[in-house]
Amino acid sequence: xxxxxxxxxxxxxxxxxxxxxxxxxxxxxxxxxxxxxxxxxxxxxxxxxxxxxxxxxxx
Numbered sequence: 914x915x916x917x918x919x920x921x922x923x924x925x926x927x928x929x930x931x932x933x934x935x936x937x938x939x940x941x942x943x944x945x946x947x948x949x950x951x952x953x954x955x956x957x958x959x960x961x962x963x964x965x966x967x968x969x970x971x972x
Contacts, residue, residue, distance in 0.1 A: 921937065
């Protein structure tokens with residue numbers, strides 16, 4: 914997995930080859946909640962619950 918603390922800028926991406934950009938994106942994809950660090954995981958789950966609640970109240 915890519916370094917979650919590293920912020921990749923547009924300048925960083927421009928300096929990479931197309932293959933390197935693809936590899937960076939692929940390495941950044943999370944396939945399991947177990948790979949998402951806390952507290953970010955809990956924040957995302959809470960936001961998803963909140964958005965679901967909002968959607969249900971509008972329907």
